[in-house]
Amino acid sequence: MKLHFDIKKFFVYFFLVIGALIMIFPFYWMIVNSLKTGQDMTAYPPTWFPSNWFNFDNYVVAFEKAPFQIYFMNSVIVTISCLLITTFTTIVGAFAFSRLKFKGRDLLFSLMLGLMMVPFEMLVITNYTTVAKLGLIDTLACLVVPFTSSIFYTYILRNFFLSIPDSLYYSARIDGASNWKYLWRIMVPIAKPSLVTITLLNAITCWNSFYWTLLVINSDTNRTLPYGLYAFMTEGGSDTKLMMAAASITVVPMIILFLFARKYIVNGVARGGLKG
């Protein structure tokens, strides 16, 4: 019995380790290659390690060839703007759909859930027309405007809000708290794990957003990192080690963010989905 258990466990961990390696390898390869010299790159068979772990020449060259610091700042501005606005609309929306009672609430919410079925690519044309009419094409603003709310995150947060007992609400009401006060003083702090998750997932999405940026941004100075990286690859030739350095610049902030907050991501998704 004991033996059987251990074997089972062994296989579980064995496959988990393999899965983890498969996931990690591209990142490893990217970072390793970004640190290699030209000589390392042409070595055959390819080497697993750079000859010097502190060779940041590729990064320097990449920064010289393209204004990655501008792309980086653009990405930061766009991501933070999206996060602030989306998180706010998500909180307010989730509160309305969970706590406030108004006619047609559930119907409206079902309709919104239905909208999640519509793929982003289908919305691109209408979104494009909208931002064009607003005169925002080729500005950073048009990277933010279409992404100021999210049905999916509202749905997750609404479910979390629903799991907070009614008695807390009534208790706060009797104590004299308004809906607004209750939302920010009681609900939001309790929902912190869910909110962190939502913010993180949203940050990753915003940071990596590429397709829409490609459509609406033309000028060099308004590029975000993913688009900048893409342009760098087409414009800067196919020097693999430079591309890997540029890719690392793009990915590393999100990896760091994830490492800091990963326990919230898993917790938040699991808890948000608990009741619904």
Add this chain to the structure above:
Amino acid sequence: MRIKVEHLTKRFTDTVAVDDFSMDFESGKLIALLGPSGCGKSTMLNMLAGILPVSDGHIYFDDDDVTDMPPQKRGVGLVFQNYALYPHMTVLENICFPLEIQKVNKNERIAKAKEMARLVHIDEYLDRKPKELSGGQQQRVAIARALIKNPRLLLLDEPLSNLDARLRLEMREEIRRIQQETKVTTIFVTHDQEEAMSISDSIVLMRSGVLMQEDIPQVLYDDPNHVFVASFLGNPPINNLDGYINDDGDFVLDDQSAVIRLNEKKGTKGEKVILGIRPEAITIGPDYNTKAEILERYTMGKEELANIKIGTAELRVYISRDQDCRKGDVIDLVLRDKGVFLFDKTTGKRL
């Protein structure tokens, strides 16, 4: 504060939870709203708090008509069954919260909160989060939070049901003590008759949304006006026998298997009645009202319970420990005057 309720009615889509309820709650008293689950007692409480809108009727606090007043303006403190403490706040922040909303300045509200914490004996735990407290301590925090704004009325919803047996005894004494120290009019909801009997100044017994009887606990027990009141109070419960009144004004079991002579001949001849006999309302011989057979005896420490059989009816009664009778014996059963009631079979009303 005196509370007056007039023809209060609450209808939900397909049920009437509280039905034409009228009564006065005395000021400064600890009042129990008692009844089986689903009898409308929590609905009643929520209407007093203002959480639930009223379908019909009026609620007065002293002379103010508060029927349509929102909860925060009524000046009530409510303690929920699950305490509803804010999980992300410490005990101190929880207790302060009502004053924080009223924008009382910080030093003042902390001083007040500490005073409340001392009153309910949780002043050692001010920095803890609710989940680090036991059920009884959480209960105390909830009471302190409800009391801090000097409510005119304190409402407690099933205050003891989430506690284990030992804590329950302790907390019910505490609720009594806190109520007596603060003198705030307090109404608590419970389904536990023992709880209601032991601490309240008066009990309001409800069934299916209707007020059955309201009085001090002892009167409710000794002088019930309805078979439901008699059955709901008392542990072990009252023995109810179905039968009718014969020509001599005595009680006959429905299947005529036994006649019980009544000390007080209240019923009219042929009338269908229920005879209620409290377990402690019998003694044995030398005189007798009826014969009974001992089926079983149980020792309960200071007293003894016995299952006895009168005709075909089985009863559970207390018998004296030094009574010499054994299983299978037939005894002469004497009914006491107190604790024996006759009820009308159809209406359930006391005769």
